[in-house]
Amino acid sequence: MKVTLTVNGTEYARDVEPRLLLIHLLRDELGLTGSHWGCDTSNCGACVVWLDDTPVKSCTVLAVMADGHRVLTVEGLANGASLDPVQQGFAHCHGLQCGFCTPGMMLTARWLLNNNPHPSSYQVREAISGQVCRCTGYENIVKAVLWAAEYEAGG
């Protein structure tokens, strides 16, 4: 099936099997390996990307469902050489260790701050509760997101 989608601002057209998952289109066909595959069952969120303006778990989205839509992955998070405040926050607050869950966590965090620029720590926890990190115990991820919120507020 023909699929045309815009990933991180660049349009791609591919002929794919109808069953191809979005995560595999991104990783194997487009070479965007920043998004990771972790569980197949929508539990871990290592594969979170944005479909248009909403975070989705790309292991449970068919590539053809993205036809005509925009996708944002971790590779599109920075503005050129300038890191997104969320990316800065993760590095600044030790919000990552192995780095495998990080892209998905950051994309959810970016969405949260776009919709709630001043979240409480509980709201951050709630926002990332559909995703799993095995390294940080989440504490420094929460701090990273709150740091980014403060940074964006001019703090």
Added chain:
Amino acid sequence: MTGPGVAGQETGAYGAIPRKEDARFVRGQGTFVDDISLPGMLHGAILRSPLAHARIISVDASAALAHPKVEAVLTGADLAGRGLAWMPTLSADVQAVLATDKVRFQGQEVAFVVAQDRYAARDALELIAVEYEPLPPLIDARTALAQDAPLVRDDVPGRADNRVFDWNAGDKTATDAVFATAEVRVGCDMVYPRSHPAPLETCGIVAASDAVTGRLTVWSTSQAPHAHRTLYSVITGLPEHKIRIVSPDIGGGFGSKVPVYPGYLCAIVASMITGRPVKWVEDRSENLMSTAFARDYHMHGEIAATADGRILGVRARVLADHGAFNATAQPAKYPAGFFHIFTGSYDLQAAFCEVTGVYTNKAPGGVAYSCSFRVTEAVYLVERLVDLLARELGMDPAQLRMRNLLRPEQFPYTCPTGWQYDSGDYPRAFALALDLAGYQGLRREQAERRARGEYMGIGISFFTEGVGAGPRAHMDILGLGMADGADLRVHPTGKVVLAISVQTQGQGHETTFAQLVAHELGLTPDDVEVVHGDTDRTPFGLGTYGSRSTPVSGAAAVLAARKVRDRARLVAAATLELSPDDLEWLDGKWRVRGDPDRGAGIAEIAMAAHSSLELPDGVEGHLDASAVYNPPNLTFPFGAYICVTDVDPATGEVTVRRFIAVDDCGVRINPMIVEGQVHRGLADGIGMALMQAIAFDENGNCLGGSFMDYLLPTALECPSPELGATVTPSPHHPVGAKGIGESATVGSPPAVVNSVVDALAPFGVRHADMPLTPANVWRAIQGRPVRPDLAVS
């Protein structure tokens, strides 16, 4: 960070600096195994047994081979023809690579398909016809030694039962004598259920065999690339110098990426057969069902004391479920790992433990999940026993612990089972934890809540670990002594490349090791590039697990740096036309004694070493140095943890309200990274104590084969931890550091369980096995506890 001994530690290059690794990870530019794609690369997939125990009658792969995208299919018979159907494990047993005679656990590897893409490989699995003759499975470890138990390992000639080993430690006679006369004895059966480390990245490999050069290059999720290289050479007969193992970025390991798995070997063989690179990455179900489980210890522990609360001794009988193959990854001399550190942190007269390992029809493994070679099980046992004793005596568990903790003047302390604890100030750490928790206030609050019918628990754990394996005289894996090397290259401009034998799976080696070397050489961490995870570029060593990187490889890096520094002194003396004795190392430079403004730093000296300077004796032309560190002892980090829970008696739901953790891992190179390690381990403890377990039904079906069934803690279950620190340097480590990677995983589960059991005390609950799910807590309240390792009907 709160606590004595911390302030003023952040000198030189040590301190909480951001990690070098993060620049690539936050941009999505890490390179994990599944990110690697080579020209012409094929994809492998494994056909697994649906049955826990069955004889294989036939395997017919003809239909799969006819699939237009399939390039090859490997069966057990194919591997047998190459002498590769079985491989050695890390515990002197053998494990089937692809089954030839029987399948022995659900999920065991039966065939390997190689196809042009990953979807086609999966499709073709369904075209392989396997005829099985089902056999009765052995699921309950407690029946493994019964006369009529199914025999799991009939592949071993002469084997008549399911016993893997019998092992003991300590003095049985002395311990029995202590128990015979003790005023108080308390015992309890407890299960440390089977769990799984479940790193977010599953296991995988890309194998590329080059028939022309004879080289085999392997990118794999390996915590021990050098050991894997040797093992692959032994298994396949390939010359070891023709094998290169690369561990690229690893998405968490926690011990599960130490062993060699059948999928790795299949991919290697498939690459040799097809002449093309072959990638195999397991899916999550395969990960949970077949690779490195952890724990599965069925324990009976007893503790003896005087009536006024002086602990006299402990003893334990353990049944260890090792699954279908004994594939534990641990020093060969210790079949039960370091379990015999179950004497804990207390001043005991005697201790004795005996462990029997058995085969069952379950996946192999056992030592994984940040367990410090079974210290996890040991700490759980003794810390539960101490709480049971406190209950029996009617004493506060904090008071009982404080009364019995080893005192600072007793170190180095040899425990009744032979471990020599290197250093510790236990009362100081414990007092700090009690203070941070506001312990007395918590007890008052608990009493008030109980009066209102609310169930709040306060659980304590005090742990001692032995990490940093280890002294090569008695610690080896497959005959490879557990020493580690470090190579240091000093470029003419004074920039340094450090190559180490261990590699990071998230622990931040590229930062911590740069700090270690920079600190020794008067450089900044940015001046030091750390090379790791590539056997062609790094010196030999046994890898990252058992919290051994800083204790062993970190020491090697420091020793290499000190050799560089010593050589630099000779060169500096030559440039200054002085005797080396006239120089002293001060503030990061070799300076003239009494005239500290004269001197030179490593960068100037390195350039001088490469210049036309007439070099002094002992300097051949550059400052490069190597070291191998063979630790004289383990390091013994310790800590005091306090967990506050609230239990809803109607639903059995447990909420972890607070977690106070005071850790002492000696000198902290990067306190930020150390705290991150503790955060992770506390989440592990909450997960294991409250939700994680791999159980089986009566047919041997794995009931934890996906993240929908095997529950991991999320941000909503994990509290914001309250950390404290004390610093008691290791006397034998070059910079006084101890391991920290597993402390919290080891120390936190008993704190959580002690807390829940404490909350449930008004119901008369004395013990409840993990995982303390709402259902299991509710059953405990009803007085109907269940076995956590078996399915509940």
